[in-house]
Amino acid sequence: MRTTKQPSAARKQPLAGSSIQKPQPTTLGRKPISAGRIKVQQQQEQPLQARFRKMGSEGGSGDGPGKGEKDRLVSLHFQGISLLHTDVKLLQNVGGGLNERLVAFYFAYLQSRRYKAQSDVYFMQPALVKSIRQMDQRVLKRQMRESGLHEKKFILLPLCSQTGAFHVDHEHWSLLFIARPEGKIFYYDSLDNSHKNLVGSLLHALRIPLALSEFRLVVGRCLQQAHDEEHQSGIHLMCMADHVADYVLRCGYASSSLLIARDDVQGMRTVVLQLIQCLGGILPPSPQQSGRCRKMTSRS
Numbered sequence: 001m002r003t004t005k006q007p008s009a010a011r012k013q014p015l016a017g018s019s020i021q022k023p024q025p026t027t028l029g030r031k032p033i034s035a036g037r038i039k040v041q042q043q044q045e046q047p048l049q050a051r052f053r054k055m056g057s058e059g060g061s062g063d064g065p066g067k068g069e070k071d072r073l074v075s076l077h078f079q080g081i082s083l084l085h086t087d088v089k090l091l092q093n094v095g096g097g098l099n100e101r102l103v104a105f106y107f108a109y110l111q112s113r114r115y116k117a118q119s120d121v122y123f124m125q126p127a128l129v130k131s132i133r134q135m136d137q138r139v140l141k142r143q144m145r146e147s148g149l150h151e152k153k154f155i156l157l158p159l160c161s162q163t164g165a166f167h168v169d170h171e172h173w174s175l176l177f178i179a180r181p182e183g184k185i186f187y188y189d190s191l192d193n194s195h196k197n198l199v200g201s202l203l204h205a206l207r208i209p210l211a212l213s214e215f216r217l218v219v220g221r222c223l224q225q226a227h228d229e230e231h232q233s234g235i236h237l238m239c240m241a242d243h244v245a246d247y248v249l250r251c252g253y254a255s256s257s258l259l260i261a262r263d264d265v266q267g268m269r270t271v272v273l274q275l276i277q278c279l280g281g282i283l284p285p286s287p288q289q290s291g292r293c294r295k296m297t298s299r300s
Contacts, residue, residue, distance in 0.1 A: 076281030079108040085284040088276065091269050092286045098234025100126050103158050103173065106238050106272060109279075110245065120153040121245050129157045133205045141209040150210050153180045154248050156241050159195050159202070173233040175240045176202065177220075178210070179254040185212065186254055188220045188244075190236035222258040223265065235268045236260075 073085040081104050090096040107123040115121050132140065144150050155178040161171065174189040176199060187199050199217070207213050222240060225232050239260050248254050277283060 073284070075283060076105075076276050076279060078105060078279055078281075079112055081105050081108055083276065083281065088273070088281075088283055091273050092283075094269070095231065097171065097231030098173070098237075100160065102272075103160075103234060103237065107156075107158065107241065109275065110241060114242075115245055115249070118245075118249055121249065122149060122152045122155045123241065123245075124155060124157045126158045126160055129159060129202070133201055135205070137205070137208060140205070144209040152178075154178065154245070154254075155180075155210075156244060157202070158237055158241070159198055161195060161198055171231075173237040175237055175244070177244050177254065178212070178215070179248065181252075182254060183215050184254065185215050185217045186220045186244075186256060187217060188222045188240050188258055190222060190225045190233050190240075192224065193219060218256050220256045220258060223260045223262060232265070235265055238272065239265050239268055 074082050075085055075088045076083045081101060083101060083105055087099060087101050087105075090098055090102065103126050107125060111121075111123040115123075135143075149155065157176040157178070159174045159176055172191060172194050174187070174191075174195045177186040177188065179186065185203065187193070187195070189195055196219075203212065203217065207215075223236065225236065240258055243258055243260055244254070273283060
């Protein structure tokens with residue numbers, strides 16, 4: 001007659017209603033960390049590109065309208081950036097300024113397509129540039145080194161100020177260019193050095209993280225905006241960024257003078273619109289086309 005084996009004492013099941021308490025880590029001598037502090041720390045630990053990709057695609061500051069648009073139709077998705085119809089209309093309007101999404105798109109295009117094979121050049125996104133001055137220095141230094149930016153030979157930073165900031169009475173774009181082989185930082189502004197205070201504040205935040213203590217700031221010469229071009233600084237910025245990158249890669253060194261023709265600036269809107277189409281984007285009807293459609297409708 002077989003007898004059923006009874007479970008040994010070592011394999012007894014816990015009694016109903018009882019719970020096994022897991023050992024808790026001791027916090028003796030340490031203050032508890034709040035949930036908000038943990039969230040901020042986790043955000044700061046993320047890589048630079050991942051942290052600011054969405055911010056750059058959704059931001060709208062610049063010398064054109066951004067947040068609060070009624071027209072949310074998307075013209076193009078590119079490198080995590082969503083260009084809206086309202087953004088493209090800024091390009092179609094000869095007198096319109098450029099917002100942050102348009103600059104972010106063009107810098108992403110330069111980095112990932114036009115200069116894809118050139119690892120020495122880095123086009124920094126405007127959202128990251130805008131946030132540098134608020135970042136903790138230790139976190140910023142670690143992130144810059146993990147991303148390899150402290151070793152990049154050439155870094156282009158688009159600068160933007162809001163109305164009233166840094167003694168500028170209008171929204172405006174300019175370009176800061178770090179040339180490591182020469183130990184110089186070039187500042188190009190199409191409106192009489194409007195960002196000189198912003199440049200000083202930004203360089204103060206970057207000197208240690210990017211090892212720029214011995215670098216010399218050089219105010220470069222570039223094409224200036226005409227009196228009737230109040231909102232054209234974003235177009236000037238695009239021309240300057242492409243010209244600077246092309247020049248240093250061909251010549252191997254930077255120049256304090258940017259030889260950009262006024263015709264290049266005036267034709268830049270058409271170039272970017274054609275670029276959006278080539279990348280599969282859908283352009284909204286231009287103001288001229290909309291006007292013709294209204295006339296035809298009224299006649300019928």
